[in-house]
Amino acid sequence: MKTLSDLLAEGVAGRRVLVRADLNVPLDGDKITDDGRVRASVPTIKALADAGARVVVTAHLGRPKGEPDPEFSLAPAAARLGELLGTEVALASDVVGPSATTVVGALTDGGVVMLENVRFDARETSKDDAERSALADELAAFADAFVSDGFGVVHRKQASVYDVAQKLPAYVGGLVETELGVLRKLTDDLERPYVVVLGGAKVSDKLGVIANLLAKVDRLLIGGGMAYTFLKAQGHEVGTSLLQEDQLDQVKGFLAEAEKRGVELVLPVDVLVTAEFGNVEHDVVGTDSIPAGKMGLDIGPKSRELFASKLADARTVFWNGPMGVFEIETYAGGTRAVAEALVKSDAFTVVGGGDSAAAVRALGLPEDGFSHISTGGGASLEFLEGKELPGISVLES
Numbered sequence: 001m002k003t004l005s006d007l008l009a010e011g012v013a014g015r016r017v018l019v020r021a022d023l024n025v026p027l028d029g030d031k032i033t034d035d036g037r038v039r040a041s042v043p044t045i046k047a048l049a050d051a052g053a054r055v056v057v058t059a060h061l062g063r064p065k066g067e068p069d070p071e072f073s074l075a076p077a078a079a080r081l082g083e084l085l086g087t088e089v090a091l092a093s094d095v096v097g098p099s100a101t102t103v104v105g106a107l108t109d110g111g112v113v114m115l116e117n118v119r120f121d122a123r124e125t126s127k128d129d130a131e132r133s134a135l136a137d138e139l140a141a142f143a144d145a146f147v148s149d150g151f152g153v154v155h156r157k158q159a160s161v162y163d164v165a166q167k168l169p170a171y172v173g174g175l176v177e178t179e180l181g182v183l184r185k186l187t188d189d190l191e192r193p194y195v196v197v198l199g200g201a202k203v204s205d206k207l208g209v210i211a212n213l214l215a216k217v218d219r220l221l222i223g224g225g226m227a228y229t230f231l232k233a234q235g236h237e238v239g240t241s242l243l244q245e246d247q248l249d250q251v252k253g254f255l256a257e258a259e260k261r262g263v264e265l266v267l268p269v270d271v272l273v274t275a276e277f278g279n280v281e282h283d284v285v286g287t288d289s290i291p292a293g294k295m296g297l298d299i300g301p302k303s304r305e306l307f308a309s310k311l312a313d314a315r316t317v318f319w320n321g322p323m324g325v326f327e328i329e330t331y332a333g334g335t336r337a338v339a340e341a342l343v344k345s346d347a348f349t350v351v352g353g354g355d356s357a358a359a360v361r362a363l364g365l366p367e368d369g370f371s372h373i374s375t376g377g378g379a380s381l382e383f384l385e386g387k388e389l390p391g392i393s394v395l396e397s
């Protein structure tokens with residue numbers, strides 16, 4: 001793979017460089033609630049601009065339906081990027097249309113501009129190779145080189161990630177290089193005990209990674225919404241908690257596989273339950289006595305202690321997925337407990353997952369308390385699953 005350093009060594013002054021960044025930030029109206037991904041995108045863009053390149057940034061935000069939708073405008077991200085770079089970042093009002101052509105045409109050396117949300121163009125995510133290729137041609141016409149720096153999307157075979165890399169001299173960006181380096185540390189010669197903590201909403205999102213991890217980890221801690229499918233598989237009643245009935249057989253298989261391989265699988269022993277989603281009033285109950293009609297929204301105090309003790313002697317930790325509905329303060333305690341255990345640990349600690357990373361920052365934990373906070377959820381999981389990442393393999397070929 002050719003790297004950003006290779007490109008800088010070639011010299012970029014006066015050259016137009018298209019950078020695929022990941023600026024998919026959570027918004028409250030037009031206010032960014034967590035700017036982690038914007039901040040992570042700065043070093044590569046700044047290095048190029050400082051070297052005199054004319055930088056064209058392309059990115060997506062949310063899931064618009066393949067057409068312009070002001071709700072998903074990149075305007076807040078462009079404004080934040082400009083603040084962080086200390087320069088104005090002009091935002092085109094379209095992806096590859098007349099506004100983009102004008103904005104790119106007005107670029108001067110060391111300048112940075114941004115194209116509007118690339119998912120406003122339905123070809124970006126099309127399954128049709130020719131459609132994606134056509135959009136990639138139009139994107140490529142804006143630049144002389146391509147830098148792939150959106151780690152959160154490298155597992156996607158999309159026009160601005162995959163196809164455009166075949167149209168221009170393509171380089172891996174600094175952020176993607178760093179992220180890959182960290183993930184390789186989790187797959188190559190890692191220090192043991194290796195403990196993985198998984199949570200989040202749906203077990204179905206994480207089946208592949210669980211299957212793969214069972215062959216690698218010493219201990220697997222499961223919390224969040226996905227824990228209830230595991231508890232049910234063990235014969236517990238889970239009330240109205242999140243349950244994926246159709247995954248029960250697969251999860252029973254995981255329980256058997258963990259036992260066979262000597263992997264210690266740790267589930268919550270108590271949970272915070274409530275009658276209606278979002279209610280603040282709650283009870284703490286053992287996971288063997290979750291009442292019918294109530295749902296578990298966070299792991300309980302005994303589980304927090306148990307999870308912390310199972311992390312205490314770890315030498316390597318990967319954590320993906322919150323332990324509860326951390327967006328509601330009442331149910332943020334389990335997530336906070338795991339985060340604090342990681343901060344306390346001197347193991348190599350990696351947090352992956354958009355919501356997990358946002359939770360760590362929202363809870364006010366020091367970012368330098370972790371060895372690495374990944375910008376990519378799906379991408380890091382697919383890497384750990386052993387899957388090929390199209391946005392990476394295209395750079396290798």
Ligand code: ADP
Pocket residue numbers: 199200201202205223224225226242296297298320321322323324325326327352353354355356357377
């Ligand atoms: P990540 O983005 O870190 O990979 P996910 O997207 O898998 O995490 O899951 C995050 C979501 O899971 C959060 O919105 C959180 O509210 C939800 N969640 C966690 N625990 C529960 C639970 N017990 N019941 C319902 N939702 C939960």
Ligand code: MG
Pocket residue numbers: 353354355377
């Ligand atoms: Mg998420």
